[in-house]
Amino acid sequence: MTRMTLSRRELLRYGVAGSVAAAVGVSAVSSARFAAPRRLGDPFSLGVASGEPTSDGVVLWTRLAPDPLAPDGYGGMAIDPVTVDYEVAEDERFARVVARGSAVATRALGHSVHPEVGGLAPDRWYYYRFRAGSAISPVGRTRTAPVPGAPTDRMRFAFASCQAWASGYYTAYDHLAAEDLDLVVHLGDYIYESSWTLGRRGATMPPHLTDEAVNLTGYRLRYAQAKAEAPLRAAHAAFPWLVTFDDHELDNNWAGTNPGLGIDVYLLPPLYRRRKAAAFQAMYENQPMRLAQLPVGPSVRMHRRYGFGDLAEFTMIDTRQYRTAQACGDGSAVVGCDDRFDPDRTILGAAQRDWLIDGFAASTARWQVLGNQVAMAQSDYDPGPDLLLGTDAWDGYIADRNTVLGAATDHDVANLVVITGDRHENYVADLRRDYRDPESPVVATEFTGTSITTGGDGTDMSDTGRVLLAANPDLKFYNRQRGYVRVDLDHQQWRNDFRVVPYVSREGAPITTRASFVVQDGIPGALEA
Template identity: 85%
Template sequence: MTLSRRQLLHGGIGGSVAALVGVSAVSSARFAAPRRLGEPFSLGLASGEPTPDGVVLWTRLAPDPLAPDGYGGMTVAPVTVDYEVAEDERFTKVVVRGSAVATRELGHSVHPEVGGLAPDRWYYYRFRAGSAISPVGRTRTAPALDSPTARLRFAYASCQSWSSGYYTAYEHLSAEDLDLVVHLGDYIYESSWVLARRGAQLPPQLAGEAVDLAGYRLRYAQAKGEAPLQAAHAAFPWLVTLDDHELDNNWAGDSPGLGLDVYRLPPLFRRRKAAAFQAMYEHQPMRRAQLPAGPSIHLHRRYRFGDLAEFTMIDTRQYRTPQACGDGSAVIGCADRFATDRTILGSAQRDWLVDGFATSPARWQVLGNQVAMAQSDYDPGPDLLLGTDAWDGYVADRNTVLAAAADQAAGNLVVITGDRHENYVADLRRDYADPESPVVATEFTGTSISTGSDGADLTDAGRTLLAANPDMKFYNRQRGYVRVDLDHRQWRNDFRVVPYVSRPGAPISTRASFVLEDGTPGAVEA
């Protein structure tokens, strides 16, 4: 039996939209797996969006993940997928059993939302489809709301172009002692860029640029087929958002980015957005609230960890106005970037963000952000050479957000950012037009997992940035991720780097560490 998208979104069969989008099935009906299913869990499994009483689990049945049609080698029939959550890795103390229906309409992915768990503890989970059993994953619930929480350890990552190099950093990340992983975007790239850093010929279905559902599905399947990434997902719960390459380089709201010309036509771009957002949902541990509705997806959301930290994941792509003064490249003298009607967040998301500063009781406010918030001048002389794809192109929104963080006693605001393929530390000022404006927060930008290939410790561009931006305290362009250890007194930020990704097997090291002290704006090298 096949299900149309209209039936899927409106509960046309059995009246249970919940079962169809991959949460616990409420119907007694079961859909048998094909007899010759092969290895359906080739893309691994994942968990995410932790709350004090539960998490969302994820897997996708794909015995042939790179099948050119994007359906992963599955037939048209739905399949019942069972899952178990246990207190121990051997599953002798199972606390939750359930099932979800994997349908062709959502690429045979499931997203069961598991509740009724105890706060602040580890659990183990696995899936079954027919006679096939998945690997075992591990996840953790959040502490109870506002409960005393002594410590939190997490890592954040971004930018993992498959063509640019190996995902070695994830081998090391999966071995860390963490409670959570945050991914800040560019989980896939819409184009391979034909870099061939891995010395392997791309199959024809992965050449060119993704513009439809099959194309985006294949790029997620390519990424998720990597063992290091699967291990990192299996080890910890994740919070995930997107940046531009999940759709189109430098896209902005309803405006296409720098991709294929024909898809600049509004109807075709909306269709492309819908395909990209659906593929993202199909491959990430996201809740039903993030199920896309055509060319829109709700990605700004909050998750609290006791009284210690609140993660606010924002969306700087979907509601923004197009980039000022061109396509986002660095420009001098762009007056349009100060226009008060320009926005990177949209008014509704901006109000939601600012209101959250006033109401959150958490000690640390963690802003999961995609593009650089700090002023980034690329000219050490008197001129300001600024890129307009980042917050430098949306000054009014930046000033509003940083003023609110200062005025509303939001606690300690820390912005974690991806996109740049660089590690850097920059203190954030309330108003960059005023040289005496106070520091109100700090931005830690993390480098890429693989994009940019091997990189370097300190490049000429890095020296220029450090010379031109007195609030920038560190720069590095190697690959890796960032590890954070925080308690009520201190935030410690470790930049973890690998020396190369052009071949596998690189070791990991901590290139630099910076700390923030509770109540004292500004980062200090440890």
């Protein structure tokens, strides 16, 4: 269900004023309180999280689930709503509480709550916790951003993607949680819908966790399975997050109104729309997202901006929901696909593309960071004279790539850096305004981060990596181990550290920095540190 399916009876239960906000777990503005069951167990088994920070506030998140993998997808909760209280404090012991409030957790949204806390001081750390009945959640830590445009010397953040549960252990998140960061950006494939990703841990899974997720129950269980992992919960509790989706939150290689490569019956438009609505709702229920990201049926607004003083502006884009279907097949690598150049083909949609370009013109931040799902750089898989290019990434949408990179040049965006997931590999690539012209200038840098687990243990180099390095002169680094990317940013330099673990097939892997690259202020393109 979404907010459009809440019944009149449900809304009336929360009072007339602010009824929708209460019903979706943002705030409880009426005087009514809804008691927690006396025997609730541990309702905070999925942890706590925060996200979408501004200079005066942040959204908090938790979801009540004493039995998170219950087959019905409701996490062991009954039908009744529950009032969830929250506190925000300047100290971990909550001696200096600066904000208190309540939100109503309802069955309609999986008993999740997303209180949006305002009135906080800029550029500082806070602690938060929840209470449901007599149960108290773990303590989370979050921080506000500096005031927009305020002088800001430094920022540290990490980005991650692609965490198929059965491909391995989430050890990388143990290490990420111990980093000194201001923010975490997750670029998609937080869950995987398909049953083919299951089994590598050697666990025997019940049927309700091995079938492909196609409905709300199935998607809820995928998120519960991921959040059952302590390293992921620790990383959420340590920092505020910005999250988006790629394809596996819904269906492999889905594209706008076109289903992906999953179960064939979902080629039928009504069933596909229902599946999209379920996937989007499950994501909202399980992530620290604001009311602005609450889906309406099969639609959700995921493109948005996040500023960090005068230092950085993050533009999170959506390369799935508005795109034209992949050219020349299902997105696999092809040779000679002229449809890639069709000016009417889009990966962003006209409205989002205009919004992105307008942002280039308006921003005064030193660094422009584009949170992107699929590779933007040209990726030729043939070291010979032919171009062998996949069409699920920006290589299949040439007009949009040229428009975006051209606009960055025309608006004098001196420091555009694209951060990307999807590939399960670490890349460093220079981005050119037009790849058909060998003399086209380098206008930006793309750092592609590997997966947390997807692909299993991985390797430092592979045959695919050797081919890519031989065929793509703008590709400066390749690695196929698991891990995440850490970024240290100031006004003079972007430093990019590829943090990798040697294995994920068993727990306890150490972390190392496999390589580091820098981008200098005003000089597009990366250099090895």
